Amino acid sequence: MTFNLFNMLNLRFIQENPELVIRKLRKKNFDASGIVGQIIDRYQRKNEIQAKADQIKAELNKLSKEIGLMFREGKTDDANAAKEQTVELKNSVKQLDEEFAAIDVQVYELQVQLPNLPSDLVPEGRMAEDNVVIRTGGAIPDLKNTRLPHWELASKYDLIDFELGVKLTGAGFPVYKGKGARLQRALISFFLNEAQEAGYLEIQPPLMVNAASGFGTGQLPDKEGQMYHVTEDDLYLIPTAEVPVTNLYRDVILEAKELPVKNTAYSACFRREAGSYGKDVRGLNRLHQFDKVEIVQIVNPSVSYQTLDEMVGHVEGLVKKLGLPYRILRLCGGDMSFTSALTYDFEVFSAAQEKWLEVSSVSNFESFQANRLKLRYRDEQTKKPVTAHTLNGSALALPRIVAALLENNQTSNGIVIPEVLVPFCGFNLIG
């Protein structure tokens, strides 16, 4: 579920802690030594230019005011003489402003190249194999040799029609039918109810967003190719509800007492998955359109790691209630997303494919996203705006959950529906 974002570290923090930034990013296998040095150099130059420009602007402002007074008092000659003085100052300001704008772009371009700093809890490592399993739960069922993969079960019980989806749209857009469709609806309701009970406010967001929103969460400009783009109206289909929900708080200063903000949203998610064809795309394993319930929190920085644990606990509760065998991984430096400070992935075991499937990714972004979003809260003591911490996680994404449910719960009588879902879908067996 990881979807790379593209936000940024605070400049002043980099300036004050260059060694720390370099050391921490080494864990993400990122050599920041060059960029950090350049940023500090450019940033310093930028500040020098601003100081100079500000000083000249102050003089100009003062002069303009005086000229106004002279005209009013009829001292036309004095005024015209003063006018001539402004010419040179204006030229200097123009030159400095241009230089400032250019260097500002340079700093920004360097700044956005730096990934978020990983938390100290992040394990060393380069790839998925280096992720650390921190917890496992549930029992892997002992299925007979007659076990079927979910795409065959979907066809056998007429739950999901992949070919019809191809006819209507294309690969990766399945059609859910009958009990297959009702199971989808039941899962969505179950996940939303659980989130509501955990204190999350339910949001029903637009499924299309404008470029400003795509930019706010960082899909743009870097990941443009991953989103479906409606060029006629310049809108993007959302790849996750995280985009509209997080953007609710773009350019917002919250009151301290409003924290924590806890939002949940169901949405269809659309991903082009460009370049990811090949293995692991069979059946429900990787789709262009899928359903997901997302949870998002905006919190005071002092409690964000506590919140992360709470969110992991929430997701763990869901997979437990569904009776699926699962494991929780703490992602290593090399496997984390660009924006995350600490990420836990949830995987469920799909017993016919005999594979662990990622069904959730829960991350603390600390202030990395909030910096880009200009999402702040007003500190109760100082009354000044402070960058908030943001976290989000899938709770949960449906397709792989369905895959695992179908495969793990198959019996000679049919597919047994987990008890928690029965009130939502109205049946306990697909037979």
Place this chain on the structure above:
RNA sequence: GGAAAGUUGGCAGAGUGGUUUAUCGCGGCUCCUUGCUAAGGAGUUGACCGGCAACGGUCCGGGGGUUCGAAUCCUCCACUUUCCGCCA
């Protein structure tokens, strides 16, 4: 799709070239009053950048321009609202 009007601080809403340092109000905050009492009075009130600070600079939808000086004039763009048309 056609036409018109708009976009100013948390909200509302003035401001058509120079004490605008953006009016007044509401809301918020602080204090006072507690015989105007489901009230009254006084004061205060944004963000961003630089600076230890004093302070300076920037911001009136966005970009460009005119001017000694722009919320105000010119220009391009975006968005919103209303009416007409269409329509779940």
